[in-house]
Amino acid sequence: MYARGDAVIGVDGAFSAVRLSMQEKLQKFDYDESYLAHGYKELTIPPGPDGSWQMEKEALHIWPRKSFMMIALPNPDGSFTCTLFWEFEGPRSFKTTKTDEDVRRFFNEEFPDAVPLMPALLEDFKNNPTGSLVTIRCAPWYHKDKVALVGDAAHAVVPFYGQGMNAAFEDCVVLDECLAEFPDNRERAFAEYFARRKENADALADLAVENFIEMRDKTASRTFRAKKKLDHALEAALPGIYLPLYTMVTFTRIPYAEAAQRARRQDSIIYTGLTLISAIIVALLIHFIA
Numbered sequence: 001m002y003a004r005g006d007a008v009i010g011v012d013g014a015f016s017a018v019r020l021s022m023q024e025k026l027q028k029f030d031y032d033e034s035y036l037a038h039g040y041k042e043l044t045i046p047p048g049p050d051g052s053w054q055m056e057k058e059a060l061h062i063w064p065r066k067s068f069m070m071i072a073l074p075n076p077d078g079s080f081t082c083t084l085f086w087e088f089e090g091p092r093s094f095k096t097t098k099t100d101e102d103v104r105r106f107f108n109e110e111f112p113d114a115v116p117l118m119p120a121l122l123e124d125f126k127n128n129p130t131g132s133l134v135t136i137r138c139a140p141w142y143h144k145d146k147v148a149l150v151g152d153a154a155h156a157v158v159p160f161y162g163q164g165m166n167a168a169f170e171d172c173v174v175l176d177e178c179l180a181e182f183p184d185n186r187e188r189a190f191a192e193y194f195a196r197r198k199e200n201a202d203a204l205a206d207l208a209v210e211n212f213i214e215m216r217d218k219t220a221s222r223t224f225r226a227k228k229k230l231d232h233a234l235e236a237a238l239p240g241i242y243l244p245l246y247t248m249v250t251f252t253r254i255p256y257a258e259a260a261q262r263a264r265r266q267d268s269i270i271y272t273g274l275t276l277i278s279a280i281i282v283a284l285l286i287h288f289i290a
Ligand SMILES: Cc1cc2nc3c(=O)[nH]c(=O)nc-3n(C[C@H](O)[C@H](O)[C@H](O)COP(=O)(O)OP(=O)(O)OC[C@H]3O[C@@H](n4cnc5c(N)ncnc54)[C@H](O)[C@@H]3O)c2cc1C
Pocket: 011, 012, 013, 014, 015, 016, 017, 040, 083, 131, 150, 151, 152, 153, 159, 161, 162, 163, 164, 165, 166, 167, 168
């Protein structure tokens, strides 16, 4: 189908045809894609016999296994969508897990508590595709007053902060603001939109990859859990002053780049403070014992 318009807004996802045509036709177009060594497969925990959730529904469930993980998110119909994030290749990986027996053995070893809740595990594993996890960065996101990229077409990120769709909506808000600010100059509006969003999309891309490591590896560690508790205690003690990174990213409209910067500042203040307090306690103990 052919159609003519004043401008094209490319909202055609991570493998955008609009972006591809910019890549092919524009001389100065930066493009970078990087794939994780992990793929993902969706599996299901159906509702229980009474139609209700078979696990706590007010939670994101994580089975952290250091180099890989499974997560489960509740759906309104009583089911959970589980996603296994696992290496594509390696001694234990999607590639080497082929038969029903391989799948059964792997799940019994790694997720024995989940297996009884997944009656369709073998069919799901066989029938559901193994997806890849890509981060795409490109620049610029516009060409003259003719084309602008929005959402995954401009900045696909890996899904570990659960922010890809939100970032796409934020693009829409900012693009809308820019078009309203420069009603007679669409190229300027596109340029402003790109300038305001690019560093935030880049920051989100980094945060999303970091959160994968946090979810699959660190959530099992005591130190990490202690840090999370401290985060919540400080948030309660200093409302509006101390905001954990996750809170800023997920529950506020603080731009991603600013949230990441603020979290780094907060961390350095907290850790310097804790180190000082520990040093004072040790010095006092030595003083009184000596
Ligand atoms: C496993 C996984 C889990 C995720 N979980 C979350 C989450 O919890 N929270 C969150 O916010 N985000 C999540 N995301 C990311 C989220 O799905 C995307 O960021 C979001 O869908 C991007 O929206 P979009 O409109 O830019 O692109 P898309 O949703 O990909 O939409 C693009 C549309 O364009 C259409 N299209 C493509 N090419 C053409 C063409 N040539 N012609 C016409 N139409 C075309 C496609 O069919 C599609 O409908 C997840 C992603 C993955 C892979």
